[in-house]
Amino acid sequence: MNLQTFSDSNALNQAFAQQLLTILSTAIAERGQATLVVSGGRTPLALFSTLANTELAWDKVTILLADDRYLPTSAEHSNERLVKANLLQQHAAKAHFISLYAEAADAFAAVPQILPRVAALPTFDAVILGMGEDGHTASLFPCSQQLAAGLADDAPAVLATEPTSAPYQRISLSKARLLDSRHIFLHLVGENKYPVLQQALADTDPMEMPIRAFLQHPSISIDVMYAPQ
Ligand SMILES: O=C1O[C@H](COP(=O)(O)O)[C@@H](O)[C@H](O)[C@H]1O
Numbered sequence: 001m002n003l004q005t006f007s008d009s010n011a012l013n014q015a016f017a018q019q020l021l022t023i024l025s026t027a028i029a030e031r032g033q034a035t036l037v038v039s040g041g042r043t044p045l046a047l048f049s050t051l052a053n054t055e056l057a058w059d060k061v062t063i064l065l066a067d068d069r070y071l072p073t074s075a076e077h078s079n080e081r082l083v084k085a086n087l088l089q090q091h092a093a094k095a096h097f098i099s100l101y102a103e104a105a106d107a108f109a110a111v112p113q114i115l116p117r118v119a120a121l122p123t124f125d126a127v128i129l130g131m132g133e134d135g136h137t138a139s140l141f142p143c144s145q146q147l148a149a150g151l152a153d154d155a156p157a158v159l160a161t162e163p164t165s166a167p168y169q170r171i172s173l174s175k176a177r178l179l180d181s182r183h184i185f186l187h188l189v190g191e192n193k194y195p196v197l198q199q200a201l202a203d204t205d206p207m208e209m210p211i212r213a214f215l216q217h218p219s220i221s222i223d224v225m226y227a228p229q
Pocket residue numbers: 039040041042043044066067068069079129130131132137138139
């Protein structure tokens with residue numbers, strides 16, 4: 001784990017956007033395309049607009065979410081709606097977006113339609129994880145019955161989860177699919193997130209705090225981008 005600390009979210013977002021642009025443009029130069037996985041929630045909103053305003057060969061970039069609430073994509077709490085409104089704008093409007101939504105009876109029934117979209121993608125270039133105050137990341141929640149399946153090394157790329165401590169069924173990328181990335185970041189803004197990070201580093205059980213599976217991975221180092229405000 002490599003901790004990068006910034007005085008505030010503006011400084012963090014400028015530096016983070018620069019690091020992401022270097023990663024994405026290197027991927028485009030070397031492989032002709034780049035894949036970026038982003039998280040939902042409140043934390044990434046300012047980063048999204050910084051990225052959207054930045055010049056890049058966005059038409060060669062594929063963007064998808066680490067997770068989404070199982071809601072129609074126009075719903076207020078849809079992460080897809082948030083990404084479309086804040087990231088897929090200006091320059092970044094040319095990026096190719098892969099949705100984690102498919103119409104079905106529920107999230108579990110939707111997985112067979114969504115899985116091939118994500119399973120078919122090559123190794124990601126960058127994954128930006130978020131973290132809730134309960135230590136969840138993506139939609140791998142400590143309270144959900146599907147957590148062990150989502151953390152399994154041989155898990156399929158996508159699964160449905162049903163948190164008991166948060167609303168909505170979810171579609172989440174599995175730990176295995178998220179770790180299949182050249183760079184992994186954890187994006188944390190707010191003083192409330194620091195004690196959660198310390199708690200996650202103080203013990204090892206990912207069933208208690210799923211973010212530990214990433215922070216304490218034996219062979220993968222993740223960059224934690226933290227600003228207190
Ligand atoms: O439910 C979710 O929450 C986490 C953290 O959100 P934040 O508002 O505290 O930044 C997010 O990473 C995840 O994508 C989202 O579905």
